Amino acid sequence: AQKVTQAQTEISVVEKEDVTLDCVYETRDTTYYLFWYKQPPSGELVFLIRRNSFDEQNEISGRYSWNFQKSTSSFNFTITASQVVDSAVYFCALSDTYSPLITQGGSEKLVFGKGTKLTVNP
Amino acid sequence: SAVISQKPSRDICQRGTSLTIQCQVDSQVTMMFWYRQQPGQSLTLIATANQGSEATYESGFVIDKFPISRPNLTFSTLTVSNMSPEDSSIYLCSVDSSGGYEQYFGPGTRLTVT
Numbered sequence: 001a002q003k004v005t006q007a008q009t010e011i012s013v014v015e016k017e018d019v020t021l022d023c024v025y026e027t028r029d030t031t032y033y034l035f036w037y038k039q040p041p042s043g044e045l046v047f048l049i050r051r052n053s054f055d056e057q058n059e060i061s062g063r064y065s066w067n068f069q070k071s072t073s074s075f076n077f078t079i080t081a082s083q084v085v086d087s088a089v090y091f092c093a094l095s096d097t098y099s100p101l102i103t104q105g106g107s108e109k110l111v112f113g114k115g116t117k118l119t120v121n122p
Numbered sequence: 123s124a125v126i127s128q129k130p131s132r133d134i135c136q137r138g139t140s141l142t143i144q145c146q147v148d149s150q151v152t153m154m155f156w157y158r159q160q161p162g163q164s165l166t167l168i169a170t171a172n173q174g175s176e177a178t179y180e181s182g183f184v185i186d187k188f189p190i191s192r193p194n195l196t197f198s199t200l201t202v203s204n205m206s207p208e209d210s211s212i213y214l215c216s217v218d219s220s221g222g223y224e225q226y227f228g229p230g231t232r233l234t235v236t
Contacts, residue, residue: 035225043212045165045227047123091164109155109180110216110225112164 002027004094006113013082014121021077021116023092029053033095034068034075035110040088051075082120089115124149124217126228134234135205142201143231145215150195152218156188159212159230168213171198205235 003026013019025034036048049059051068059066063080079086093110125148135141145154156168169177169190177190191199202209212230 037227043232044229045214045216047224047226050224109167109170110165112166114164 002029002032002094002111004092004111004113006090006092006116008116009114010117010119012119012121015084016081017120018078018080019082019118019120021079021090021092021118023075023077023113025073025075025092025094027094035093035095036066036075036077037091037093038088039091039115045091048077079118082118084120084122087118087120089117091115123224124151124226126215126217126226128213128215128228128231130231131229132232132234134236137206137235139205140201140203141205141233142199143213143215143233145198145200145228147196147217152195154192154198155216155225156190156198156200157214157216157227159214161210165214168200202233205233207235209233210235 005024007022011019030053032053034051038046038048048064049066051066056068056070058068065078065080067076075092077090092113095110127146129144133141154171156171157165158168159165167180168183168188169179171177171190171192173192173195177192179185187203189201189203198215200213210233212232214227214230216225216227218225
């Protein structure tokens with residue numbers, strides 16, 4: 001069965017520090033997708049990234065970067081030069097590719113980790 | 123990206139009553155998902171709603187408790203029936219983007235059962 005582990009429950013940093021959020025996953029599927037979402041205090045889930053299991057290239061988007069390593073089943077998320085607005089709960093998620101619609105661009109149900117609450121202090 | 127709205131945004135309900143939550147998307151989508159987020163917890167999938175067929179429920183969730191409708195490609199409802207305080211949660215709907223490469227979530231419905 002799919003499982004996502006975010007071992008860090010809470011992290012507190014001072015503004016401008018770099019911070020890495022860890023995500024370790026388990027799956028028997030050879031094709032799967034990994035996601036990161038941000039949930040600010042307002043409660044809405046904000047999509048950050050989706051990565052498929054065949055693409056191990058690291059990704060950078062502004063201050064955000066993601067390190068995907070299949071060898072260690074990890075998909076870690078780094079925020080560089082953190083800001084107060086980065087304070088939120090961050091969820092890592094794994095797709096369950098049970099849907100026959102996947103190959104037609106259909107969506108997948110997601111298995112979420114427990115989340116990491118990041119607090120960036122001024 | 124898809125724009126998703128949910129109604130109501132929050133509600134306080136009495137034990138034993140039912141609440142229907144609406145999810146509206148600004149474009150046609152194949153699949154819609156309903157998740158529950160209990161206080162301070164992660165998200166758990168309740169069911170998958172495909173237009174024109176019965177919803178598929180995850181283990182631990184049953185249709186009698188969480189009936190779902192999916193009358194068209196832009197709309198779905200989730201009803202929380204015979205509520206108890208344990209049902210106090212945020213309920214979120216989500217949809218796939220065109221091509222299925224991203225999954226977006228609605229703003230959520232904060233339900234408190236007293």
